[in-house]
Amino acid sequence: MSFWRVTAKRIGYGFLLLMSVLVLNFVLMSLAPGDIADTIAGEMGGADEQMLAEIRETYGLDQPFHVQLWRYLSRVFVLDLGFSYFYNTPVTTLILEKLPATLLLVFSAQIVAIISGVVLGVMAAKKPNGLFSLSVTLIALFGFAAPVFWTGILLIILFVSIFPLFPIGGIMDVTLAGSWWEHTLDVLHHLMLPMITLASIFVALYSRLARASMLEVLGADYIRTARAKGVPERSVMYRHALRNALAPVVTVAGLQFSAVISGAVVVETVFSWPGLGSLALHSILARDTPTIMGILFCSALVVVVFNILTDMTLRLLDPRIKSG
Amino acid sequence: MGETDKLTQSSQKTEANTAKVDHNFILSIANLVVEFKTRTDTVRVLDHVSFDISKGETLGIVGESGCGKSMTALSIMGLIPSPPGRLVSGSIKLGEKEITSLSAEQMRHIRGSEISMIFQEPMSSLNPVFTVGEQIAEAVRLHEKVSSKAAMSRAIEMLKAVDIPEPEVRAKAYPHELSGGMRQRVMIAIGLACRPRILIADEPTTALDATVQAQIFDLLGDLQRETDTAIVLITHDMGAIAELADNVAVMYAGRIVEQGPVEVILSNPQHPYTQGLIECVPHLEASPSTERKPLIEIPGVVPSLSDLGAGCAFAPRCANCFGHCLTNKPSLERGTSGHLVACHLYTEDHVNVHPTASPGTV
Numbered sequence: 001m002s003f004w005r006v007t008a009k010r011i012g013y014g015f016l017l018l019m020s021v022l023v024l025n026f027v028l029m030s031l032a033p034g035d036i037a038d039t040i041a042g043e044m045g046g047a048d049e050q051m052l053a054e055i056r057e058t059y060g061l062d063q064p065f066h067v068q069l070w071r072y073l074s075r076v077f078v079l080d081l082g083f084s085y086f087y088n089t090p091v092t093t094l095i096l097e098k099l100p101a102t103l104l105l106v107f108s109a110q111i112v113a114i115i116s117g118v119v120l121g122v123m124a125a126k127k128p129n130g131l132f133s134l135s136v137t138l139i140a141l142f143g144f145a146a147p148v149f150w151t152g153i154l155l156i157i158l159f160v161s162i163f164p165l166f167p168i169g170g171i172m173d174v175t176l177a178g179s180w181w182e183h184t185l186d187v188l189h190h191l192m193l194p195m196i197t198l199a200s201i202f203v204a205l206y207s208r209l210a211r212a213s214m215l216e217v218l219g220a221d222y223i224r225t226a227r228a229k230g231v232p233e234r235s236v237m238y239r240h241a242l243r244n245a246l247a248p249v250v251t252v253a254g255l256q257f258s259a260v261i262s263g264a265v266v267v268e269t270v271f272s273w274p275g276l277g278s279l280a281l282h283s284i285l286a287r288d289t290p291t292i293m294g295i296l297f298c299s300a301l302v303v304v305v306f307n308i309l310t311d312m313t314l315r316l317l318d319p320r321i322k323s324g
Numbered sequence: 325m326g327e328t329d330k331l332t333q334s335s336q337k338t339e340a341n342t343a344k345v346d347h348n349f350i351l352s353i354a355n356l357v358v359e360f361k362t363r364t365d366t367v368r369v370l371d372h373v374s375f376d377i378s379k380g381e382t383l384g385i386v387g388e389s390g391c392g393k394s395m396t397a398l399s400i401m402g403l404i405p406s407p408p409g410r411l412v413s414g415s416i417k418l419g420e421k422e423i424t425s426l427s428a429e430q431m432r433h434i435r436g437s438e439i440s441m442i443f444q445e446p447m448s449s450l451n452p453v454f455t456v457g458e459q460i461a462e463a464v465r466l467h468e469k470v471s472s473k474a475a476m477s478r479a480i481e482m483l484k485a486v487d488i489p490e491p492e493v494r495a496k497a498y499p500h501e502l503s504g505g506m507r508q509r510v511m512i513a514i515g516l517a518c519r520p521r522i523l524i525a526d527e528p529t530t531a532l533d534a535t536v537q538a539q540i541f542d543l544l545g546d547l548q549r550e551t552d553t554a555i556v557l558i559t560h561d562m563g564a565i566a567e568l569a570d571n572v573a574v575m576y577a578g579r580i581v582e583q584g585p586v587e588v589i590l591s592n593p594q595h596p597y598t599q600g601l602i603e604c605v606p607h608l609e610a611s612p613s614t615e616r617k618p619l620i621e622i623p624g625v626v627p628s629l630s631d632l633g634a635g636c637a638f639a640p641r642c643a644n645c646f647g648h649c650l651t652n653k654p655s656l657e658r659g660t661s662g663h664l665v666a667c668h669l670y671t672e673d674h675v676n677v678h679p680t681a682s683p684g685t686v
Contacts, residue, residue, distance in 0.1 A: 221448040221449040222449055222450055222451040222452070224443065224449070225443065225450065225451070225511070225514070226451065227403055227435070228401060228403065228435055228436060228440065228441045228443075229435065229436040229440075229463045229466060229514060230432045230433060230434070230435040230436035230463075230466050230467060231432075231462070233428075240451055243453050244451070244452065244453055317453065318452065318453055319452070319453060319498045319500070320452055320498070320500050
């Protein structure tokens with residue numbers, strides 16, 4: 001089956017998956033005790049039964065379950081994720097406002113983690129019993145063991161208090177007046193610490209994985225063939241071995257995308273990064289159901305999209321993977 | 325083809341061969357010693373291995389697994405895994421050039437261009453993520469300054485030379501799309517792409533089924549006649565030896581125990597181990613009228629290289645073993661038949677120590 005046909009099939013599956021996520025989210029939220037009417041009533045300082053009923057009617061909460069579900073789904077189709085009673089803004093607007101910051105953080109952390117993880121892993125695999133390999137193992141162990149928020153706080157203490165190199169939080173300096181280039185640099189400057197914090201766990205994971213995978217591939221017969229042909233050692237490593245060793249790393253990196261997003265929630269809170277994570281936290285505390293569901297939908301969308309991209313990458317890496 | 329036919333044929337081959345041998349060996353190995361360090365001690369995997377090969381000659385190296393055949397090949401290629409392996413002493417001369425003292429980079433230029441190697445496992449010896457055309461072309465581009473287009477057309481030429489049908493189409497195939505025999509042909513194409521002087525074939529047919537084995541051996545023989553490449557054929561298939569080899573070296577526990585022209589070794593084996601190896605070959609010619617002989621095996625297993633005693637390494641499995649064998653290692657000497665053999669049965673010591681045994685009657 002051709003590459004594009006398989007991809008189209010994958011997109012179809014992804015769409016079905018998203019639909020089920022939507023339904024499941026809706027069911028879970030309806031099962032939770034209390035609804036938005038209670039919250040609004042609470043905000044107003046109490047209300048009687050009639051008032052509650054009016055609120056429910058306004059928001060369609062008095063309708064039977066399947067009618068509510070159908071309304072919700074058909075609205076999502078036109079990218080209307082509902083209205084946030086807490087922020088008094090359409091959820092779509094709210095998410096689109098916060099999504100770029102989160103995507104920036106998640107992407108940069110994931111890319112940094114993959115590249116540095118793979119490079120560290122490959123270098124460690126060259127001499128699996130050497131000092132370098134040992135230190136990569138130690139760094140990985142540290143990365144696994146340290147909780148993200150703790151790493152974040154330590155980095156703040158080190159690079160904000162002791163050596164004031166980076167800003168303590170936020171995404172940009174609002175007082176800064178300058179060209180778009182200076183603004184970009186300012187955002188990157190703010191991005192550094194949260195990105196490193198978020199990447200730290202995944203660097204650990206990917207470097208271990210890349211090391212193990214490289215060690216396995218380097219023992220393969222075709223590596224011996226490459227050496228027997230007179231391929232230079234550098235090219236044996238990066239051309240013949242790495243392309244074969246990348247598959248497990250890419251697979252795990254794709255699966256980890258959801259973990260990166262949930263990690264981002266913590267990191268965003270520590271560094272007051274104005275992304276989806278802090279939005280999610282606040283809306284959960286405020287019981288802002290439409291916003292929570294919107295965020296859940298949005299992260300499901302990102303995860304599904306990245307699983308498809310992972311699949312396509314694997315297919316390009318290894319010609320043996322045919323149709324799925 | 326009967327055993328006798330094979331022998332006459334190979335003896336003719338050797339006569340032709342001896343005529344052209346003028347001691348211009350293209351590969352001379354002398355007293356090669358390779359050791360491996362383990363956690364507790366050092367193991368000698370090759371112990372004073374010596375042989376010479378001239379242009380267009382095929383040397384068969386036979387022996388059981390673990391006797392040092394593949395290690396000899398890897399030493400010639402400069403590919404001993406190091407650590408733990410180490411070439412301790414000895415010389416490997418490619419023509420006039422001593423290659424044991426070359427740098428890694430110089431050795432890399434020799435691999436694939438002057439000495440090539442094909443391996444046991446065609447199923448896993450090709451890189452799964454590149455097309456076979458790319459893999460042959462890569463070998464060409466590593467050693468010759470040619471454009472990628474020219475390298476690819478050479479790759480297609482090579483595929484044609486190893487009898488792969490539709491070479492233009494197959495060049496774009498990935499290894500997993502080809503059969504085992506096809507893949508071994510591709511390996512041979514890679515090995516011969518730069519027209520090396522020596523091709524080392526390490527059990528090239530072990531993983532293939534019998535009909536394909538014969539095809540591969542025929543192919544190697546044809547290509548050798550066309551290109552005059554010397555072949556080092558590592559195998560435990562005595563049939564392949566009879567068919568392809570000019571000379572044979574029998575290895576046991578890291579040493580050569582018998583060495584000589586193929587027809588002499590096959591018709592008049594001296595070392596009890598060689599005799600055992602030849603007796604292990606099943607005979608098909610048994611008809612209902614003649615009695616079928618039971619298949620004879622060599623009792624015991626190859627000893628662990630880390631606890632070889634002072635005596636002959638084969639002594640524990642040898643029917644002709646006598647006192648002297650347990651205390652002294654026999655050296656490789658010219659025996660009564662005129663070829664080299666390392667066995668006390670054929671030395672004067674034996675006659676002195678053990679006068680009743682008559683050599684050769686085993």
